[in-house]
Amino acid sequence: MLDNLTQRLAKVVKTMRGEARLTESNTAEMLREVRLALLEADVALPAVREFIAKVKEKAVGEEVIGSLTPGQALVGVVQRELASLMGADLGPEASQLNFATQPPAIILMAGLQGAGKTTTVGKLAKYLRENKKKKVLTVSADVYRPAAIGQLETVTGQAGADFFPSQPTDKPVDIALAALDWAKKHHHEVLIVDTAGRLGIDQEMMDEIRAVHSAIKPIETLFVVDAMLGQDAINTARAFSDALPLTGIVLTKLDGDSRGGAALSVRHITGKPIKFAGVAEKLDGLEAFDPSRMANRILGMGDILALVEEARKGVDMAAAEGLANKIKGGGKFDLNDFKAQLSQMKKMGGLSGLLDKLPAQMQAAAGNANMDQAEKNVRRMEGIINSMTAAERAKPELIKAARKRRIAAGAGVQVQEVNRMLSQFEQMQSMMKKLKGGGMMKMMRGMKGMLPGGMR
Template identity: 60%
Template sequence: MFESLTQRLSGTMERLRGRGRLTEENIREATREVRIALLEADVALPVVQALIERIKVRAVGQEVLKSLTPGQALIKVVRDELTAVMGAQATELDLNVPAPAVILMAGLQGAGKTTTVGKLAKHLKERRKKKVMVVSADVYRPAAIEQLRTLAAQVDVPFFASDASQKPVDIVRAAIDDARRSYVDVLIVDTAGRLAIDEAMMAEIKALHAAVDPVETLFVVDAMTGQDAANTAKAFSEALPLTGVVLTKTDGDARGGAALSVRYITGRPIKFIGTGEKVDGLDVFHPDRVASRILDMGDVLSLVEQVEQQVDKDKAQKLAEKVAKGKKFDLNDMREQLDQMQNMGGIAGLMDKLPGIGQVPEHMKQQVTGKEVPRMIAIINSMTKKERRNPALLNGSRRARIARGSGTTPADVNRLMKQYLQMEKMMGKMARGGMKGMMRGLQGMMGGRGGGMPFR
């Protein structure tokens, strides 16, 4: 998300960063570029106008023109105002009510509502340690009920059975009773969607809301619909007392207009953003971190959280102990590290959180396809156990055999071995010099870019 906006804004911001002095003319020029970038990103016009006006007022005042580093001060103003328009800070779900806390999910058909129910169940179970139950009140699509049953099994949460012959209100009331008896903390209700907003749909969901009195009513909307996402959310917020919005399919939205428009137009916070079809593709929406990513400052905090949640700490500890004892880092260890990286979404999944990624030429970013890490793992898997333990055995004929076995080229195998030697050297420095040694090793790896991106 935001790729095109980041590319456009990061160039503008970079030109300002080094300016020793800014004038009102510079600021006018910069805000004009910001305006065009926002409109191209499909941000709603009222949002663009309000945002630009607030940036101008702060920029031409004392805050920027009298600053010692005016270029950087203006960048901070743009970041602050982007954050403010998206809601200033992350908004948690309010679950501080007598159990079960009912979460009602609303939205149009095809927005990813049912998948989001499964993702949210996993999020609440793993990160907030809640006992979660899910139920489908979508009596018009039996396939939706079966889809939710499958998702519930995947994330290992109870599923309350329902069928198309029942009334939605009866289904949910029965589910609440069952959740109470089962000491469930949170009940997530999937509701019926339509292809467009209509009176019958609104009347039904209003009746359902009145009957079950949910603590949270979340509107699920497809980010790729841009301004329409904000307008649809507004229509729902006028009919229902929404408590928040979930933006789905953000990985397919290069513009990001929906994220910048929804909060301003609806007055409701974006609580989560969803990516992909996998059940772990749901993140808490942090406006400040997103603003940093838009301005190409990266999102290191989210990266750290991702590492903490998804890295196998036992394996990391074993590797640390092995290195500390002076044992050689081998290709089995490298494969473990690559597996961990793949669990975090591979190179492509981590790239957008890195500072300065907007300055990387587009043709280089396009070379990162998501296949790099699986290909490296396939090469290591084509080696014998003896070769993995002792990489020095890998002469030309063995490398040719490994390339054939993994469906790659000898050049790919050579590139992997070059990266292995860099990692092995870094681990050696870590063992000899502790943390300082490790930092020197990292600098060595990054200094020359290690021959560029893997498999470019």
């Protein structure tokens, strides 16, 4: 997201050196670069003007202290104002969903057709079930789009939530009221109502969604907008903001847009907080939006907290503890354990997913590595292990020349690939032995040679 801004700022930071104070003259060039980057990222012109004015006001006269360069000091100001523009000034509670009502808490989803509303309902249902421990019911009031009701039923089932059936012949208001009645009788804590979208904004659509809103009085009305819309997102946001008392924004397809200007524009136009961001197609690809952390990622500072959360979600703690106890108890680290470690890495989003959340300097350090190739190597290693017998996985010392040829043929690779995988396994096995003796530092030093695909 906003890769261009990250690159431009990094370039200007290098050119601004040796000044003791930020002045109009030494910030002018950097602010020009920031303005151009924001406009190229499809941020609305009014938002750009206001942002630049605020950065200039806060920056000029600021002392450059400690080991900071003037460029780094200015990036600090830009980071704070960028976070503020995306909603940090509203406080941490603003991005949280409000459940302070008699159950069920009703969430109404609004937006244009194609914005990803229905998929987002499924993602949100999964998020509320798993992270907030809520009993969730979903319903589709979209009686116009073919298969919309069936699509919501499918994603709701995948999310593990409950679904209230509706018919294309029903009226949207009647559907919403019937679902609300069902939710009350069956003690659901949250009801999510998916509404119809259109290919464009029209009066009929706005009248209908206003009627649904008036009938069920939702505590949350979320505007779902495609981050790839660019300038069109601004007109859409304004129309929905005028028609409905929005409480928040959900940005979808944020992973597919390197410009990402909609994230800044929509927040500025509506004045409402961005509550969630869709960052992947999978049902767990919905993140609670944090303005400060997003500002860090835009400016190349990384998002280490997101990395920790990925680890917490992806790592099977029981399996990890079981492996640790096995090693401490004198058990040997075998190929089954090695394969489990590869699987954990994939659950955390793969190498490229992890790299995206690291600070720019660390990304640059790994820049020579081909992430796609590294991930292919991980899959190839899994394939090689899958071609082995249970006895070979448990006792790798059994694998001699004839077995290697059979394993290579089964995995569709050369024997050299099998040898390379076994070599990496032996390195990992050696490190696991050090764990038994408490040699954590030795193990960490040995890790640099373990990244697949030649990464160092």
